[in-house]
Amino acid sequence: MSLINVTNLTFAYDGSYDNIFEDVSFQLDTDWKLGFTGRNGRGKTTFLNLLQGKYEFQGTISANVSFEYFPFQIEDRAKLTEHIVSDIVPDYLHWMLMRELSLLKVSEDVLYRPFDSLSNGEQTKVMLAALFLKENSFLLIDEPTNHLDIHARKIVSQYLNSKSGFILVSHDRAFLDRCVDHILSINKTNIDIQRGNFSDWWENKQRQDNYELAENEKLKKDVKRLSEAAKRTSNWSDEVEKTKNGTRNSGSKVDKGYVGHKAAKMMKRSKSIEQRQQSAIDEKSQLLRNVEKADQLKIKQLPYHNRLLAEFDHVSIYYGEKKVTSDLTFTIEQGERIALSGQNGSGKSSIIKLLCGEDIPHTGTLRKGSQLKISYVSQDTSHLQGNLTDYARAHGIDESLFKSILRKLDFARVQFEKDIASFSGGQKKKVLLAKSLCESAHLHIWDEPLNFIDVISRMQIEELLLEYAPTILFVEHDSEFCKNIATKVVNL
CATH class of the missing domain: 3.40.50.300 (P-loop containing nucleotide triphosphate hydrolases)
Incomplete structure (x- = not known):
């Protein structure tokens, strides 16, 4: 077991004013089967590229392992598949490759066919087999499920479940549930790591979101009530202060000391309410930062004249x-x-x-x-x-x-x-x-x-x-x- 430490990571693409990551820190264990999730454009592939040292960034990423990225860039897809594997893993042992292909339900004959004659699913499985031949590496697996049919996804998820030491980017909920034991999520304002599969993470997220939404509603009401109370108390204080220079209804002279004391007391109460209001506003500002907005979509299909x-x-x-x-x-x-x-x-x-x-x-x-x-x-x-x-x-x-x-x-x-x-x-x-x-x-x-x-x-x-x-x-x-x-x- 070794650790990957990310400390105060800040990164933006050249020419962009928007930071993809800003002062984020977290720690990963290289024995984990780590699912990586987050909305499109949040920086999942960017982070995988940063791990590989492809971009300059602020902060530090320290690790005692090398990183291998899937899918591989294949220059000549017309080459025989066995030659493609040799290009990826020059010193591989044939029996080890056959073991991986067997686990992925791929027959040996694919090795002797041009790589571009293989189906998308076969190409994916061959590249995954080659990936797991690379020992002492932490594997970065970027969306392997694209173009895999449902049957192939089950095979690949079972295969990944038998392995460890990888980050897996996927948006297929059932697929993630079958093959990961931790979730790394890029949220709106932070990066979060939780133990469990995707369903565990999603249940925890919904519970946290619902709690924050309920707290937000409660604090909104408190802020409104305290705001109205502060306004009333401030108005009362002003009215009392005005009577210092006036007379009582009975015509007797106003006790300015008493009125001033009463006005000051009301002003103090008003300030106390304002402080409680500000405290509620500050607490409210800590909520909903990672609640994902998912507004309802609409579709207006044309009616057809026939069933x-x-x-x-x-x-x-x-x-x-x-x-x-x-x-x-x-x-x-x-x-x-x-x-x-x-x-x-x-x-x-x-x-x-x-x-x-x-x-x-x-x-x-x-x-x-x-x-x-x-x-x-x-x-x-x-x-x-x-x-x-x-x-x-x-x-x-x-x-x-x-x-x-x-x-x-x-x-x-x-x-x-x-x-x-x-x-x-x-x-x-x-x-x-x-x-x-x-x-x-x-x-x-x-x-x-x-x-x-x-x-x-x-x-x-x-x-x-x-x-x-x-x-x-x-x-x-x-x-x-x-x-x-x-x-x-x-x-x-």
Whole structure:
């Protein structure tokens, strides 16, 4: 066991006035299985880069271990997979690699195929196997679940649960629960470490948030009551002071000493109330600093003139000679939330593209309702660039509504001035989702919408879909999301 000590860490990117981290200190144990969570853009990947010494920063990070980062940068993906592994771990032992691949349910034959011919899931598993061949290192695992299907996520989580000595960035609640024993969370104003899995951390966070919200309401009432009392006492003091130069109603002369004493007593009481009020205000200011704002999202889907929007009738899809989807039959009806489920390579994205009007080789019949308007969110965010104002205009959506949705998804206003290309992966995905929520459509089609999206935003999107019940066809490998949202599952 050894410790990683972070002391008074302060960091901002060159040219930015916003500190990502400001004077933060904490300690990590290198034997932990550490889940790393926080809203998009808070600095999770930045912190992993700081551990690797990629940026200059103020403060200190001390550790007696080396750091290894996943995913690896692979220059030539056309090389054989075994050569890719050799590039990553030059002195690896074959039997040790086979042990790791076996744990990950990957067959040996993948080693003798070009790396780029492997599925996304196979590539992820091979890189994880290579990562855990690196001994005496603390491993930094950045979002390994993206593009892994539900079955592969279970295998990888079981694999990670058998290991120790890593930081794992993931937004999949069920995945984190299966393989971590501590949570490192980047909050709005601090960094927090707790023992337990994600559900334990989330339960503690909700309990703390609810306590602070209740205390805040109580103190708000106290501040208002004390403010009104201080104002009344101050007014009484002023009125009494005015009578020093007047006369009593009976016409007798006013006892100025008595009146002055009474006024001073009231003023003292007023000052005491003001001090209690300030104390309540100070206490109130310590609350709610880390309560995450998750305003309700809205979606206004167009009504369609027919109950049935689309129908797949014995549809088979082909890649060249290979049949990837066979004899698929299902309908899409108004109000349904349909999850397309299946392993990577089973044709989910092809079905979506066919429904969106792309020319995909197929047999069978796809019937779509006339004048059916579809809003589509793709997996790919690599094309996003330019500023948000130009993006909204180019896609014919209301700019103020678009930015309002992004604000609700935890975008700071300063982000609105930046190039979308500089956004984090999760922020880019939120741009696509916000665009889709702005579009007038009869049917929403979302292909892996939650890749890179933080947990709290996932919950916001769940609430949106449950409240407004739009017609939606989606592919998503977050098992918790699918369980909560899908009214129908189409298994491929």
